[in-house]
Amino acid sequence: MKVLVSDSLSEEGVAKLEEHFDVEVSTGLSEDELVEKIGEFDALVIRSGTQVTARVIEAADKLKIVGRAGVGVDNIDIPAATEKGIIVVNAPEGNMLSAAEHTIAMMLSMARNIPQATASLKAGKWERKKFLGVEVNGKTLGVIGLGRIGAEVAKRAQGLEMNILAYDPFVNEDRAKELGVELASVKNIAKRADFITVHTPLTKETRNILDTEEFDLMKPTARVINCARGGIINEDALGQALKNDKIAGAAIDVFTNEPPENCSFVGLENAVVTPHLGASTEEAQVNVAVSVAEEVISVLNGGPARST
Ligand code: MLT
Numbered sequence: 294m295k296v297l298v299s300d301s302l303s304e305e306g307v308a309k310l311e312e313h314f315d316v317e318v319s320t321g322l323s324e325d326e327l328v329e330k331i332g333e334f335d336a337l338v339i340r341s342g343t344q345v346t347a348r349v350i351e352a353a354d355k356l357k358i359v360g361r362a363g364v365g366v367d368n369i370d371i372p373a374a375t376e377k378g379i380i381v382v383n384a385p386e387g388n389m390l391s392a393a394e395h396t397i398a399m400m401l402s403m404a405r406n407i408p409q410a411t412a413s414l415k416a417g418k419w420e421r422k423k424f425l426g427v428e429v430n431g432k433t434l435g436v437i438g439l440g441r442i443g444a445e446v447a448k449r450a451q452g453l454e455m456n457i458l459a460y461d462p463f464v465n466e467d468r469a470k471e472l473g474v475e476l477a478s479v480k481n482i483a484k485r486a487d488f489i490t491v492h493t494p495l496t497k498e499t500r501n502i503l504d505t506e507e508f509d510l511m512k513p514t515a516r517v518i519n520c521a522r523g524g525i526i527n528e529d530a531l532g533q534a535l536k537n538d539k540i541a542g543a544a545i546d547v548f549t550n551e552p553p554e555n556c557s558f559v560g561l562e563n564a565v566v567t568p569h570l571g572a573s574t575e576e577a578q579v580n581v582a583v584s585v586a587e588e589v590i591s592v593l594n595g596g597p598a599r600s601t
Pocket residue numbers: 340341362363364365366388521571572
């Protein structure tokens with residue numbers, strides 16, 4: 294059987310697949326190129342770069358499984374795949390610690406102006422006064438989405454002596470108590486939090502969950518973080534809030550279009566930005582690649598899929 298790997302996947306994952314199947318690694322394919330190719334393959338393994346559109350699915354005559362080495366499956370047309378009987382699996386746990394650590398790194402970088410100060414020093418300046426930061430100790434972190442990654446972020450922030458407010462319609466008071474967090478509405482978080490981080494998937498319910506209305510409620514010292522998915526925070530509203538000093542800063546790893554085009558805040562001094570690096574650690578990349586390879590091996594050999 295033949296497996297197409299169309300985004301860069303760690304060697305460990307490719308090697309595992311090669312023990313069982315004929316594997317082709319072709320990255321950077323356009324939709325047309327993928328449509329032309331996909332008909333020969335039994336499995337497709339992707340990260341976030343490949344868009345598995347309805348056209349790709351339609352052309353996928355032999356395809357049995359799409360394996361997403363990572364969490365988000367928003368780049369796959371799931372209804373089209375389901376209708377064609379194609380299984381979609383992801384690797385929901387392999388990169389959660391890396392994503393949580395990146396969130397904390399972004400929060401601290403923003404609080405202490407580390408990227409801006411690095412750029413300034415490298416440009417030959419010595420601007421100690423300009424880069425006065427804030428402590429996170431004793432501050433309130435609002436966590437929107439208290440799933441696997443959100444809960445890991447909360448745990449780490451508690452280690453920094455932060456108080457946690459959380460919004461998650463699927464989390465009850467018992468679970469909140471267990472995690473030591475206070476449940477609150479998004480609007481309440483917007484009013485009270487010093488830092489707000491989002492950890493939901495991108496769905497029609499979560500798109501623009503932080504928009505102009507929420508930015509209007511925030512303190513001028515509030516700072517927001519998005520290491521989840523572009524579009525959960527409305528990008529234009531965020532740009533306006535940063536330009537008009539309605540909030541103090543943003544740390545953003547993910548964008549509606551990647552790479553971002555004409556994004557209203559990427560160039561702003563009070564924005565810290567990284568190119569979708571949340572899962573980009575050696576450990577996470579091996580974890581997700583091996584996990585998804587095991588799923589593909591199981592399914593193509595007639596076994597069950599563990600995560601869907
Ligand atoms: C994920 O959904 O797993 C992360 O955003 C990382 C990635 O897209 O590879």
